[in-house]
Amino acid sequence: MANIAMQKYWKPVAKEPVGIEHPQPETFLPDGQSESNMTHLSVSKGNVNTCMYKKPCVSKHKKEEVYASCIGGPNFFWCQYANTEELSEVSRLAQEAAHTHQDTTFLETLGPGSPCLALFSSDNEWYRAQVLSRVDDEFNVVFIDYGNECDINIKNVRSLPQSLLEKAPQAFLCSLNGFNESKGSWEDEGYDEFYNLLVDKQLRVVVIYTEDHSEIAVPQYAVEIECEGMAVNAAMQKYWKPVAKESVGLEHPQAETFLQDGQSESYMTHLSVSEGNVKNCMYKKPIISKNKKEAVYASCIGDPNFFWCQYANTEELSEVSRLAQEAAHTQQDTTFPETLGPGSPCLALFSSDKQWYRAQVISRVEDAFNIVFIDYGNECDVNIKNVRPLPQTLQEKAPQAFLCSLYGFDKSKGSWDDKGYDEFYNLVVDKELRVTVFNTEDHPELSVPRYAVELECEGVVVNTLMEKYWKPVAKECVSIEHPETETFLEAGQSESNMTHLRLSKGNVNTFMYKKPCVSKHKMEEVYASCIGGPNFFWCQYANTEELSEVSRLAQEAAHAHQDTTFLETLGPGSPCLALFSSDNEWYRAQVLSRVDDEFNVVFIDYGNECDINIKNVRSLPQSLLEKAPQAFLCSLNGFNESKGSWDNEGYDEFYNLLVNKQLRVAVIHTEDHPEIAVPQYAVEIECEGVVVNTLMEKYWKGQATDHALAKSL
The missing domain is CATH 2.40.50.90 (OB fold (Dihydrolipoamide Acetyltransferase, E2P))
Structure with a gap:
């Protein structure tokens, strides 16, 4: 290399x-x-x-x-x-x-x-x-x-x-x-x-x-x-x-802007919705399935909890647009506007391009309507003279855009940093995205469903990138918080970016968890859940379904009746449940060392470690022992520490390359770690199309051979 x-x-x-x-x-x-x-x-x-x-x-x-x-x-x-x-x-x-x-x-x-x-x-x-x-x-x-x-x-x-x-x-x-x-x-x-x-x-x-x-x-x-x-x-x-074949969702007309804290009007679009009840939506629901990836564009961006996605395949949209122009120019029943109220479907004229689009009324004050364009998501104030009835043919076609929120960020449990709004907008604007729906709920003010989604853009999971702007940290935070109790310093490093295990130097018991489900030379989608350095870091599977199930079972088991006698047998290598103090949640762990009633443990589904008092340790049921760890210990393939060392800048660079990014890793070979009873995998890493092993070569200092050293002397 x-x-x-x-x-x-x-x-x-x-x-x-x-x-x-x-x-x-x-x-x-x-x-x-x-x-x-x-x-x-x-x-x-x-x-x-x-x-x-x-x-x-x-x-x-x-x-x-x-x-x-x-x-x-x-x-x-x-x-x-x-x-x-x-x-x-x-x-x-x-x-x-x-x-x-x-x-x-x-x-x-x-x-x-x-x-x-x-x-x-x-x-x-x-x-x-x-x-x-x-x-x-x-x-x-x-x-x-x-x-x-x-x-x-x-x-x-x-x-x-x-x-x-x-x-x-x-x-x-x-x-x-x-x-x-x-x-x-x-x-x-x-x-x-x-x-x-x-x-x-x-x-x-x-x-x-x-x-x-x-x-x-x-x-x-x-x-x-x-x-x-x-x-x-x-x-x-x-x-x-x-x-964009249709520009309604991209123009972000000034009439519909609103301000989040710390934001300018230049890039925000939102619905100024009526607070009252609205009529049932008469459009069909968007055609979107849970856990299936859809190629889309963000057609209207309010904030991470309120944005609209439009299908990237615009064939149906073009047909809808053609029918809308035809319908708007046919003879009209002028009595129809009298019946329009919140939730009513209609055609509305968009002033910026003088085209007609399908819309839904949000609120009405006499002859002025506030409407949402349901194939794009942005909203506009429209006069009654620029509203037309919607024919049955257009009512039967499903909306070509759907309201979304970023999955994993419940506004009742946190808030966004001001910088997060700008970052989210820049991450998704004018880019093809892939969305996966995790759950659906009715929006409290609009009679449309809202989909909690995971967004992928240019190979990067947007949800992960946005975590740094979210206050407070989500419950599944073991791998994100990097508690101070477990940090250590390589030469030239600050505590801010390093986490590591303070391991017992003695022998450890036989590893009782199953081995991680990792195959040689097969690409795995992961995140770096705990980063010590290029020769010691943990990767966690990007697909977190099994992790969520493990977490659920861990909370149940920890609150069940406990046999306290098991604590007497705990020693290095023993599996257990341990309480993580930062979020008061229970996680699977393995004991690294014990001094009286104090344990040093590694969280085997994340990789970081913590000092735990005996009162915060519980026995592990067989059902959790049989589930493979959701993270695995890694080292960067091609860099043997017995044959060289890292430049000080290499540690910072490695951390910045991996943190909060979706990675693809391929296992090249496996060996037992000398101090922890877990396997360690030598891996090749790809991040955002870049091979990390190749990028890190410039920070590696290979040791001179004895012959070369003798010549130099």
């Missing part, structure tokens, strides 16, 4: 400079960009001939080692194989062929799509090319082993021998998978960032699918890119702006 770490300091020299130089004749500028980082093909818009070169030797779902030889943007760039043996052979043959006797009549037949040899003026070398367009004796060509293009005079074009036609191109046209330009656009900074991420670096690409480019007779490959342990596709998501 040290090889990977050193790659960033290596500057490969391109054997052929075509793809690196980005010649000025072929540059173009997206809005807000400089010429320094953009190259593109000025292709003919007309039909092109069939490509006569072979297709590149690229297989789907197989990793290829490449360099980006020509970078236009995230949706148009060329990759060249890192292994350049074949390229060198092609280059040698090209020079030979160009200097042999030529049949000049072939030039008359050259047109878009024709293969040829072309002279690159910057180095006076000949390269394989394909004609993109021709005007008289001027050709625009693409160098098919590099990807950049150039304007060439007819005198600098040669015929291509069969031997070179049969060799597959050494570069291939790519686009970044997951970013369809018909469904969004890049922020200006995205182009610079993409260029800087790729240029002069060895990359690993995986082809997801292939399509023919609309203007060049070559295939274009949608790829996933890994660079220096980082997933480039994930890193680029923050620069992508998806285009």
Whole structure:
């Protein structure tokens, strides 16, 4: 892995400079960009001939080692194989062929799509090319082993021998998978960032699918890119702006803003609802199932306990919109507004775009209505002249948005830090999300259901990220609070971010819990529940259903009649229940050491430890002993502490990389921890598309061998 770490300091020299130089004749500028980082093909818009070169030797779902030889943007760039043996052979043959006797009549037949040899003026070398367009004796060509293009005079074009036609191109046209330009656009900074991420670096690409480019007779490959342990596709998501087909939910009209403590009006939308009773909702319920993930956008954001999600698949929404415009422009029954009151369905005109949308009345004062747009979630004040009756066909279609709250944050049991509102808005606005519904309740003021959901955005669980802004901490807090009693300091560290076990040095009893359900080389979704350092941390499963069940059983068992004689037998390794003082809840534990009536225990479903008095210890029933631990002790694979040590900054960096983030871990090997009667798993960690093991290499100081040390002395 040290090889990977050193790659960033290596500057490969391109054997052929075509793809690196980005010649000025072929540059173009997206809005807000400089010429320094953009190259593109000025292709003919007309039909092109069939490509006569072979297709590149690229297989789907197989990793290829490449360099980006020509970078236009995230949706148009060329990759060249890192292994350049074949390229060198092609280059040698090209020079030979160009200097042999030529049949000049072939030039008359050259047109878009024709293969040829072309002279690159910057180095006076000949390269394989394909004609993109021709005007008289001027050709625009693409160098098919590099990807950049150039304007060439007819005198600098040669015929291509069969031997070179049969060799597959050494570069291939790519686009970044997951970013369809018909469904969004890049922020200006995205182009610079993409260029800087790729240029002069060895990359690993995986082809997801292939399509023919609309203007060049070559295939274009949608790829996933890994660079220096980082997933480039994930890193680029923050620069992508998806285009909403319908804009009601995104505009956040000023008329509907309200203020939470410490917030500005610029980004908050909410319903100013009537406090009185409202009529039963006559719309169907949204089509959403518990525990099933839905792809959505946040169409209206009030706060973490009040926001609306709209389905990402907008086919049904488009149909609803079409029917709404038709219905609004048909002959109307003017008597219908007299019957409208809270809860009534209707059509309402949205003033910002002069379009009609399905709505539901929240309150009415004479001829002024306050309504909610039920396919988006934002609300508006509407005059009676801008309200229409809703036909049966539109009433029968389920709403395309649904009211949500962030699961795990009951406002009756806590409140949000002021910063939490800004953070939540920024986390979810204009991003595709995946939501999972955990439970449903009727909103107390609106006649619509509200869904308690878990949100996932760009591979991160939003609920977890938001925990730091919640006051007080949730009951399941053992792994979050990191009580002061269990902290310790590595060199150069502060107490704020380190938790560890103060272990008994003596022998411990045989471990009586089952082993965690972890398989080698199988990815597990987890959180770091207790972080000591790269060689000592605990991971807890992200799926907490079993953990919730264990917690429920633990509370029941702790309050049942106890046999106090069992306490006399407790010693290192013994399983038990222990009270965690910060939340007065009972958790499964294992004794690490005992001095008279004081125990030091580890909470085996979380990993952190605590000093406990004998009065706060209970026996563990067989039902809880048989359930596997919900957390497991880990170390970062590839860093043996007998062969090196960590820089002081490494501990802080490791903590910040893991804390409060959903991780994916793969177990490489297992060994028994020398001081705790639990297995310790050496793992590879992926976080937000980044391989943590790779990132941490720069903080590792390997020890010199005796031979190297002797030489240095």
